[in-house]
Amino acid sequence: MMKHTYIEDVGKHDGEEVTLRGWVHNKRSSGKIQFVILRDGTGYIQGVIVKNAVSPQVFADADTLTHESSIELTGKVRADSRAPSGFELDVRGLKIYQEVSKDEPFPITPKEHGIEFLMDHRHLWIRSTRQRAILKVRHEIIKAVRDFFDDDGFTLCDTPVLTPAACEGTTTLFEVKYFEDKAFLTQSGQLYNEATAEALGKVYCFGPTFRAEKSKTRRHLTEFWMVEPEVAYATVDDMMDLAERMITFVVQRCLVRRSEELKALERDLSMLEKVSVPFPRISYDEAVALLQKHGSEIQWGSDFGGGDETIISQQFDKPVMVHRYPTAVKAFYMEPDPARPEVALCVDVLAPEGYGEIVGGGQRIASYDLLAQRIKEHDLPREAFEWYLDLRKFGSVPHSGFGMGIERAVTWICGLEHVRETIPFPRMLYRLNP
């Protein structure tokens, strides 16, 4: 059996005979010459089938090919200036693995479709050029994030998906049966990260998180992936340094390795090329003043709305870091600023071009007494947090971390309208299928 070649490698085989395997992306016929566009996940190539150059059987088989039928093409690679990729295949042999029935053709045509139809056919939609490009960029972002932390002395330390209690209250948790008991799907690995950070120093977790929020916007999924670093002895300023380095690394990596995909998505690369260290840093106080100057109704003490985030991010052409939010609007574990206890040592990173918050984090409370008090103030079940309090009993240190939502990062880097295209099978308020 002939060794088969991936389309992305055909350039190495100019003039040679190769066998390509994939799916029929499109087909055009002109009577005695047929053009079959083959897709194999690594690229596209046009196969040219000339009637008097192949057997009558091959020509007849090619004539019946339907969209997305799985096939194998054998022929000679030929450089051709007319081909978008620079190469074509002069087909000699054709093998059909499975032919899509003419009675039930592939539902996604080259023409336009509505979003409901596409989402219902997500399992087939991901075959499209655009979706492939997005998923390739997603992969690159994930790979870059992991390379960044791995090369920076971090240890990947996975945190549980099944958890006994809420991190930040129970209203947004998915509840599942756990034998005779009940459990919740994690909405953050952070509390466990704090434990592993005291064991290993610099750690990160990378996994799915779940939020049962009834949010119906272009920025929300109920199941999304998050990377969360946590560093012992680190301050909120250290986190800002880390976050801007990580984001810059990820964007640069995408520009180097996925520029073809980003161009296919018609992403304005000049916006991504501006992403470099350092990012602008403004305090919450400064952000509120900025917003009021631009007509926002916001008052000191409230959290930003989506519109507020857009206004802030549009003032800068890089991601902007907003730090020291009011303690009252942040999670119970946030360390108050010793100089101003009414604000917390936390930071959000807002992506440019109105893409909103992609990173949130900060310094965690190190004091046993203060943490115990906050758990009480937030009406959290003390018993469930005993182990978490232990971390302040046995060698407590200042420590900080943050979380980055992968899908939001992908949305921004790809320049998309909606997070639903950034994950192979999105889970949203009204979408659990396919």
Added chain:
RNA sequence: UCCUCAGUAGCUCAAUGGCAGAGCAUCCGGCUGUUAACCGGAGGGUUGUAGGUUCGAGUCCUACCUGAGGAGCCA
């Protein structure tokens, strides 16, 4: 949960309250360089569901269902 909008052929959409239409997809025919190929022809409909107004409803009214966009909340 609230607000706004939408639902017509497999898909994307037209149709002043008066005969249910087009493009794509599919099928048949034509074409030796097509790039969402093109040209000719054919088949394809319980207009989301249930009521109501009207001589007559895809169109107007009510309720419901489904979806989309936004708000709140968040990454």
